[in-house]
Amino acid sequence: MSKHNFSAGPSILRNEVIKSASDAIIELNNSGLSLIEISHRSKDFVEIMNKARLLALELLNLENKGYKALFLQGGASLQFLMTAYNLLDKKAGYLNTGSWSTKAIKEAKLFGKIIEVASSKDKNFNYVPKDYIVDPQLDYLHITTNNTIFGTQIKKLPETNVPLVADMSSDILSRNIDFSKFDLIYAGAQKNIGPAGTTLVVVKEDILGKVNRNIPSMLDYRIHIEKDSMFNTPPVFAIYTSMLTLEWIKNSGGINSIEANNSKKADMIYNEIDSNELFEGFAAVEDRSSMNATFNLKNASHKEIFDKMCKDADISGVNGHRSVGGYRASIYNALDISSVNILIDIMKELKNKV
Numbered sequence: 001m002s003k004h005n006f007s008a009g010p011s012i013l014r015n016e017v018i019k020s021a022s023d024a025i026i027e028l029n030n031s032g033l034s035l036i037e038i039s040h041r042s043k044d045f046v047e048i049m050n051k052a053r054l055l056a057l058e059l060l061n062l063e064n065k066g067y068k069a070l071f072l073q074g075g076a077s078l079q080f081l082m083t084a085y086n087l088l089d090k091k092a093g094y095l096n097t098g099s100w101s102t103k104a105i106k107e108a109k110l111f112g113k114i115i116e117v118a119s120s121k122d123k124n125f126n127y128v129p130k131d132y133i134v135d136p137q138l139d140y141l142h143i144t145t146n147n148t149i150f151g152t153q154i155k156k157l158p159e160t161n162v163p164l165v166a167d168m169s170s171d172i173l174s175r176n177i178d179f180s181k182f183d184l185i186y187a188g189a190q191k192n193i194g195p196a197g198t199t200l201v202v203v204k205e206d207i208l209g210k211v212n213r214n215i216p217s218m219l220d221y222r223i224h225i226e227k228d229s230m231f232n233t234p235p236v237f238a239i240y241t242s243m244l245t246l247e248w249i250k251n252s253g254g255i256n257s258i259e260a261n262n263s264k265k266a267d268m269i270y271n272e273i274d275s276n277e278l279f280e281g282f283a284a285v286e287d288r289s290s291m292n293a294t295f296n297l298k299n300a301s302h303k304e305i306f307d308k309m310c311k312d313a314d315i316s317g318v319n320g321h322r323s324v325g326g327y328r329a330s331i332y333n334a335l336d337i338s339s340v341n342i343l344i345d346i347m348k349e350l351k352n353k354v
């Protein structure tokens with residue numbers, strides 16, 4: 001696409017992914033049929049689904065370790081309650097690091113006792129709490145690894161023996177951490193994987209089936225596993241496009257090379273925020289996200305001119321979330337370094353214009 005897309009979500013996809021996805025809408029694999037008019041039970045689509053699930057496990061280094069990958073619907077927001085429905089028997093712990101964590105807590109409260117192990121709400125979620133205590137009796141601990149709105153990211157995983165559940169919607173596949181520390185990971189596709197419409201869930205099978213309640217089929221991970229993620233008609237377009245992104249990551253050298261590129265982009269943008277006297281960062285330095293850089297103009301009267309400069313440079317999607325204000329540059333996996341360079345040039349150039 002021709003603009004520099006810094007949107008927080010739905011967000012940038014690789015041009016080659018968009019091109020291949022468009023081709024498949026017109027005609028899938030010389031089949032004489034469009035991707036979006038074939039049966040999800042057809043050989044062509046079953047292969048796509050299996051490949052996407054396998055690639056997800058492979059890239060996370062979770063193959064043959066008791067995990068299953070699913071592509072479900074309902075967004076990360078449905079996972080807020082589905083995780084609790086399937087895993088919360090008595091009490092669970094939640095680390096509250098932002099709006100999404102807060103929403104996850106609200107839903108989970110319908111299923112049992114919730115202990116907020118720590119919260120950064122006191123400072124409008126501009127940092128990640130550390131040094132909190134995790135009760136060993138918890139059914140699980142839920143964390144949000146990257147806080148899309150506030151621009152913070154958990155750098156050091158909590159040390160605990162209770163099952164670890166993570167909302168990784170905005171940093172999945174962006175950095176190499178030990179994914180086997182998690183028992184359940186979920187991520188809405190539309191930040192780092194594909195278009196909206198599907199949610200990647202990676203779950204360790206042996207944590208399921210331990211709660212004392214009946215679970216409706218559509219919300220039961222075990223049913224989705226048993227049906228190979230095709231209990232009902234899956235969102236074929238979203239899954240196909242996600243598969244293309246997963247292939248792109250694999251062909252680019254896997255998570256390690258993606259991470260190296262992401263670190264470069266993040267260093268570049270934070271260096272500019274810190275060295276440019278017209279700007280200031282929002283998130284605590286040690287907790288800064290490598291996916292969403294939040295920053296402000298020190299002088300609000302510069303906003304009009306900076307916004308115009310961004311627009312003239314074809315920079316799109318840098319406005320901050322309404323709860324933080326200012327700016328947010330989302331620098332997801334698919335964004336090229338060249339786009340970050342353009343944004344930095346504008347930030348530097350602002351000094352000559354004010």
Ligand SMILES: *Cc1c(COP(=O)(O)O)cnc(C)c1O
Pocket residue numbers: 009074075076077078100144146147148167168169170188189191
């Ligand atoms: C975007 C986002 C969500 C919400 O995802 P939906 O798919 O819209 O439900 C949840 N958590 C995080 C961390 C997000 O970035």
